[in-house]
Amino acid sequence: MNKSLVLFFFMTLALVPLVHSDDAVIKNSLSRLSIHSADIQSSPVAGLKTVLIESGVLCVSDDGRHLIQGPLYDVGSDYLINVTNQLLGKRSDALQKEMIIFKASQEKHVVTVFTDITCDYYHKLHEQIKDYNALGITIRYLAFPRQGLNSQTERDMASIWYSANRKDSFTQEMNSGNVQPATCDIDIRKYYTVGVQYGIQGTPALLLDNATLILGYQSPKEMASILDQQGSGQATGG
Structure with a gap:
């Protein structure tokens, strides 16, 4: 097998637990705020996850320590794009x-x-x-x-x-x-x-x-x- 493919395979395996770990940390942080039903999604911003709850949308840091409530906008073009609404x-x-x-x-x-x-x-x-x-x-x-x-x-x-x-x-x-x-x-x-x-x-x-x-x-x-x-x-x- 190609060595680069082998390396890629093991790197992928190493990353999988981290993703689940981030989600678990976020859910634990939200549970302390009495938020027990949350749908955790990826985010275009590194270090942030989008979290859908019944009362709105949150952006939560991967370590679960920081939280922003409200829409996330992409300002990289000539007009605002509401990423959350998308x-x-x-x-x-x-x-x-x-x-x-x-x-x-x-x-x-x-x-x-x-x-x-x-x-x-x-x-x-x-x-x-x-x-x-x-x-x-x-x-x-x-x-x-x-x-x-x-x-x-x-x-x-x-x-x-x-x-x-x-x-x-x-x-x-x-x-x-x-x-x-x-x-x-x-x-x-x-x-x-x-x-x-x-x-x-x-x-x-x-x-x-x-x-x-x-x-x-x-x-x-x-x-x-x-x-x-x-x-x-x-x-x-x-």
């Missing part, structure tokens, strides 16, 4: 099959909307869903009850997500304001948790396809303008 984008995209999606026939952009059916701006946005679609903007909805979990809004939204035709139930609720209650096992918590990790507190919160997060309603034309700017590299990283 990581969370994988989590929101993993929920795609559970989203209520109004797809543009000639799709140019995809916007994920964290929404609450009691929010007036949700109604305003959804009334214009055909206008967003006509501009090539696909809208994907995830439930984010502003009153929190175990609220009436959370139960109503779970009923909508449980229905056989989510899109029709969603639009019917918007038009009538009535939700047909249903006993179901739809877990709104996972949508809500992802929203909290993004730092969302109010609705609608709009997640663009470059991981930029915009808080608050945007008209179809305003949204199209923002998306066109992001396409030309003028994004803020939100």
Whole structure:
């Protein structure tokens, strides 16, 4: 066997325990802060790990001694890139099959909307869903009850997500304001948790396809303008 390959093999073996050791040290430090459920991810910054917890995102040093709460930005180009949001984008995209999606026939952009059916701006946005679609903007909805979990809004939204035709139930609720209650096992918590990790507190919160997060309603034309700017590299990283 090639000597360089042998050396590489043993160096790799030597590094594996260190990675697990770092994670164990970090988990031990977090446990002292009563944080027992943490998803430890790699980070583009040497000596730091990204840690996803239910209440947000942390950056923790490999030795577990130092902790930073909030998003990590890449400032190496002409505009800010929210590295944390890019990581969370994988989590929101993993929920795609559970989203209520109004797809543009000639799709140019995809916007994920964290929404609450009691929010007036949700109604305003959804009334214009055909206008967003006509501009090539696909809208994907995830439930984010502003009153929190175990609220009436959370139960109503779970009923909508449980229905056989989510899109029709969603639009019917918007038009009538009535939700047909249903006993179901739809877990709104996972949508809500992802929203909290993004730092969302109010609705609608709009997640663009470059991981930029915009808080608050945007008209179809305003949204199209923002998306066109992001396409030309003028994004803020939100």
